[in-house]
Every structure is written in structure tokens, then in C-alpha cells.
Amino acid sequence: DEIGLIPCPEARYNRSPIVLVENKLGVESWCVKFLLPYVHNKLLLYRQRKQWLNKDELIDITCTLLMLNPDFTTAWNVRKELILSGTLNPLKDLHLGKLALTKFPKSPETWIHRRWVLQQLVQENSLPSLVTKGNLGAAPLERIHRLVQEEMDVCSGAAGRYPSNYNAWSHRIWVLQHLGKLSVKVLLDELSSTKYWVSVHVSDHSGFHYRQFLLKSLIGRTVTENNVLVQNQMVNQQNLSIQKEEQSAGTGATCAEEQNVDLPHCLEEELKLCTELIDIYPGHETLWCHSDETLNDSHNNSATSHMAQAMDVDGLNESSSKQGYTQETKRLKRAPMQDSLGPEVEYQFIDKVLSTCRDADQARFATAYRKWLVTFLG
Amino acid sequence: MRLYSLSVLYKGDPKVHLLKAAYDVSTFNFFQRASVQEFMTFTSQLIVERSELSSRASVKEQEYLCHVYVRNDGLAGVVIADNEYPQRVCFTLLDKVLDEFSRQVSKMDWPSGSPATIGYAALDGYLSKYQNPREADAMTRVQAELDETKIILVRR
Numbered sequence: 001d002e003i004g005l006i007p008c009p010e011a012r013y014n015r016s017p018i019v020l021v022e023n024k025l026g027v028e029s030w031c032v033k034f035l036l037p038y039v040h041n042k043l044l045l046y047r048q049r050k051q052w053l054n055k056d057e058l059i060d061i062t063c064t065l066l067m068l069n070p071d072f073t074t075a076w077n078v079r080k081e082l083i084l085s086g087t088l089n090p091l092k093d094l095h096l097g098k099l100a101l102t103k104f105p106k107s108p109e110t111w112i113h114r115r116w117v118l119q120q121l122v123q124e125n126s127l128p129s130l131v132t133k134g135n136l137g138a139a140p141l142e143r144i145h146r147l148v149q150e151e152m153d154v155c156s157g158a159a160g161r162y163p164s165n166y167n168a169w170s171h172r173i174w175v176l177q178h179l180g181k182l183s184v185k186v187l188l189d190e191l192s193s194t195k196y197w198v199s200v201h202v203s204d205h206s207g208f209h210y211r212q213f214l215l216k217s218l219i220g221r222t223v224t225e226n227n228v229l230v231q232n233q234m235v236n237q238q239n240l241s242i243q244k245e246e247q248s249a250g251t252g253a254t255c256a257e258e259q260n261v262d263l264p265h266c267l268e269e270e271l272k273l274c275t276e277l278i279d280i281y282p283g284h285e286t287l288w289c290h291s292d293e294t295l296n297d298s299h300n301n302s303a304t305s306h307m308a309q310a311m312d313v314d315g316l317n318e319s320s321s322k323q324g325y326t327q328e329t330k331r332l333k334r335a336p337m338q339d340s341l342g343p344e345v346e347y348q349f350i351d352k353v354l355s356t357c358r359d360a361d362q363a364r365f366a367t368a369y370r371k372w373l374v375t376f377l378g
Numbered sequence: 379m380r381l382y383s384l385s386v387l388y389k390g391d392p393k394v395h396l397l398k399a400a401y402d403v404s405t406f407n408f409f410q411r412a413s414v415q416e417f418m419t420f421t422s423q424l425i426v427e428r429s430e431l432s433s434r435a436s437v438k439e440q441e442y443l444c445h446v447y448v449r450n451d452g453l454a455g456v457v458i459a460d461n462e463y464p465q466r467v468c469f470t471l472l473d474k475v476l477d478e479f480s481r482q483v484s485k486m487d488w489p490s491g492s493p494a495t496i497g498y499a500a501l502d503g504y505l506s507k508y509q510n511p512r513e514a515d516a517m518t519r520v521q522a523e524l525d526e527t528k529i530i531l532v533r534r
Contacts, residue, residue, distance in 0.1 A: 004409035024408040103407065160405070200379050200510075203462050280512060281379075281464055 002102040055087045070100035076113040090117045105161035111171045151175040169206040202281045208290040267298040282362035379462035383418045384505045387426045388488040389452045394426045397491045400501035422456040447472040467511045
């Protein structure tokens with residue numbers, strides 16, 4: 001369930017460099033400089049049609065290559081061909097990717113290939129369901145749900161192995177959008193399951209950005225839901241073809257299932273979480289940014305006509321004053337807000353922080369936050 | 379936020395030795411754990427060697443923060459944590475551990491002690507409990523007893 005490199009510059013004994021302990025696979029470092037060029041070369045020769053490799057050999061070679069260097073796109077592409085030809089089970093690639101991520105949690109190519117595989121799996125799923133929906137019943141949905149859960153776990157693991165792992169978190173967002181269909185239940189579940197994680201990773205900007213995505217999606221959902229509900233009623237009243245009925249029945253059913261989201265409550269909870277964390281862990285700009293954005297969300301939410309605007313604040317780890325300033329100017333460029341989620345409470349909080357904190361960074365963040373509040377809330 | 383090691387050392391003259399230590403390397407890649415632990419033992423020792431008696435400091439080493447407290451009587455403690463873990467809680471923990479240690483282990487044993495000979499078993503428990511700073515530190519937060527300006531922050 002994990003791979004790693006064993007620092008071992010010399011082969012001291014005449015034995016295999018592969019070590020398997022407690023289900024973790026290790027490779028002694030001395031052999032890599034022999035092994036990697038060897039397999040790399042073999043694959044290239046195959047690609048150039050200079051040397052034939054049968055399917056099993058291809059699977060083995062690409063597997064070895066990718067565990068040593070998962071950013072080798074050609075190897076992933078060979079595996080794509082094998083999957084398309086039906087020789088390789090796509091689930092194997094999900095497992096291989098997961099292993100590779102234990103050692104290379106950011107590897108962009110691994111994440112990209114993973115999305116391709118998931119798309120393949122979903123396509124396989126949706127074809128039968130259109131034709132024999134009644135027969136398969138809940139099975140395809142159940143499968144997708146399990147896939148989504150697994151992806152959430154993989155992302156979580158990778159996020160823990162590298163600070164502010166943007167690749168892992170954006171994959172997570174992708175999965176919710178394409179596999180989870182951004183259903184309210186999934187969004188709410190994710191909000192509650194990531195709450196503890198962000199509380200113990202208070203500088204992880206990507207983690208908090210994910211929560212912003214969840215909140216914004218919830219806001220968006222509530223707005224569209226109302227529209228879709230109205231549409232459904234109109235559609236059902238007219239007798240349409242089976243296909244259209246299925247579609248509307250589908251969305252109608254989803255709407256009926258989804259709970260009423262108490263959005264203001266969610267946003268309030270988020271702000272409370274932020275405030276708590278800022279208090280306990282002084283000096284983390286990430287938390288102040290999250291506070292800003294949550295307040296922003298609540299204002300956008302109270303505006304009736306539109307969905308929340310996207311905020312593209314990049315991940316910010318260092319709290320160097322120069323970067324902090326850029327962060328603040330980005331915020332200042334946003335449109336002024338209408339309603340408020342208790343700014344008096346926020347002012348009180350800031351005052352309390354400023355009067356009791358001893359951390360220079362914390363004081364700076366608090367002052368900046370107050371400036372922002374004053375400018376936009378009046 | 380994470381604590382990786384908690385150690386008690388004695389700053390003798392001229393050498394520093396390790397009296398007792400606890401480690402939590404579970405978040406590291408399986409095959410790196412042994413070398414990470416070695417690194418932490420070595421670093422803890424080095425830091426105490428370079429610190430004066432009666433001093434507290436936080437030293438940044440790669441992506442870790444090493445918090446060290448050397449007492450007047452030569453007893454020293456080092457906590458190695460990541461950069462999210464609150465500094466204040468580390469020093470509270472060090473105060474507490476060194477205090478308890480000095481009451482349980484006789485001063486005569488310090489200059490010649492080693493992890494094998496010292497009978498103090500609470501470090502593992504503390505390391506584990508303090509992984510969650512909120513729970514572990516609930517009471518002492520109310521008392522702001524440490525003057526944080528006395529803590530030197532060294533960045534490398």
C-alpha cells in the first residue's frame with residue numbers, strides 16, 4: 001500500500017534490491033540508476049517499433065517505470081492503449097496511481113491519467129444505464145459512489161503528504177464536478193469530512209480553497225434548483241417523448257431527494273470555524289483569507305439574482321509582507337457587498353485579537369482584515 | 379500540524395547527552411523513517427550543544443521547527459514540530475516535562491545517564507497526547523505565563 005526509496009548508495013550484499021515489508025514496497029537506491037534507464041530504453045524501442053513487447057511485458061515495464069518516475073507520460077499512454085484494447089483493467093491503473101502518489105504526491109501526469117481512467121469507467125457505466133435502467137437498478141450509482149469515495153481518500157492521502165498540494169485538491173474538485181455531479185449531499189458530506197483536516201492543517205491554503213469551492217457550489221445549487229424545479233413542473237405537464245421524460249424524471253427525483261440547504265447556517269458555521277482557528281493558532285494568513293472569502297460568500301448569497309463569482313486567489317504559503325500585500329490588493333478589487341453577516345461581530349473579534357495577540361504577523365493580518373471590512377461594508 | 383519528537387537531554391560540560399526520547403515518524407514514508415529519526419536525534423543534540431543555559435529558542439531546520447529549552451541546571455528538552463504547530467504550546471510542554479523529569483529522576487543520574495539507564499517513561503504519552511494541541515493545552519491557554527519576547531527565533 002505504499003512505495004518508497006531506500007537510501008542505500010551501495011549494493012553490499014548479493015541480493016535483490018526489492019524489499020517488501022508490511023505490505024510496503026521499497027527499492028534500494030543503488031539499483032535505480034541501472035533499472036530506470038534499462039526499462040526506459042526498452043519502452044522507447046518498443047514505441048519506435050524497433051523491438052516488440054507482448055502485452056504482459058508492456059504491463060510490467062510500464063508499471064516499473066511509473067513507480068520510479070510517474071511523470072513519464074509515454075508509459076501512461078501505453079497503458080491507455082492497453083486499457084482501450086481491453087487487455088488491461090482500468091482499476092489496476094487506479095491502484096498503480098494510488099501507489100505512485102504515496103511517493104510522488106504531486107505528480108501531475110498521475111493525476112491527469114487518473115482523470116482519463118475515471119472518465120473511461122464512467123462512460124462504461126452510463127451506457128448500460130440508458131438502455132437497461134430498470135434491470136441494473138442501483139448498481140451503477142453505487143459503483144460511482146464508491147469511486148468517488150475512493151478518490152476522496154486518495155486526495156486526502158496525497159494532500160497530507162505535501163503541503164498545499166494543489167494538484168490533489170483540484171483533482172478532488174474535478175471528481176465532485178464530473179462524478180459526484182455536485183449533488184448537495186456530496187457537498188455537505190465533504191464539508192463535514194474535511195472540517196477536521198483543515199483544522200489540523202491551518203496553513204494549507206488549498207484545503208481551505210476547497211471548502212470555498214464547496215460553499216460556492218452549494219450557493220450555486222440553491223439558485224439553480226429553484227429554476228430546475230419550476231422547469232420540471234412545466235415539462236411534466238406536457239406529454240413528452242420517453243427520453244425527455246426520463247431526463248426530467250431523473251432531475252426531478254434528484255431534486256426531491258436533496259435536502260433543503262440552510263446556506264446562511266453553513267456560512268455562519270464556516271466563519272465560526274475560522275474565528276476559532278484564528279484565535280487558537282495565531283499567525284496563519286490562510287485562515288484570515290478564508291474568513292474574507294466566507295464573508296464575501298455570504299454577501300453574494302444574500303443577493304438574489306446571481307451565483308457567487310469565482311475567486312481565484314492563488315495558494316499562498318509564505319507570509320512575507322510583499323506577497324501579503326498582493327493578496328490584499330486582489331481582495332480590494334472585488335465589487336462592494338450589499339448585506340452583512342454580522343460585521344459588528346467581526347469588528348469585535350478583530351479588536352480582541354489586536355489587544356491580546358503577541359504575534360506580529362497576526363496583528364498585521366487583523367489590521368488588514370479590518371481595513372477590508374471597513375472598505376467594503378462601510 | 380504535527381509533533382515529531384520529544385527529548386530530554388543533559389547539557390554537561392563539555393558534552394551533551396541524550397537521557398530519554400520519544401518519536402512519532404508515522405507520517406513519513408515507511409522507508410525514510412529510520413533516517414528521519416536519526417536526523418532528529420542528531421539535531422536535538424546539536425541544538426542543545428549550541429544553546430546557552432537558561433535559554434529558550436525556536437530553530438528552523440528545513441521544514442521543521444525545533445523548540446529547545448535549556449534550564450539553569452543543565453537539564454534540556456527539545457521538541458521537533460512542523461511549522462503549523464503553535465510555538466507556545468511546545469514551550470508549555472517542555473516546561474512541564476522537564477519539571478516532572480527532574481522530580482522523578484535524581485539529579486545525580488543526569489551527567490551519566492542514557493536512554494537505557496534512565497527510568498522515565500512518560501515521553502511517549504506526552505508526544506501522543508500533544509499531537510492535538512487544542513485538547514492537550516486547554517487549561518494553560520488561559521494563563522499567558524511565558525513572555526514570548528524572550529524566545530529567540532532563529533531561521534536558517
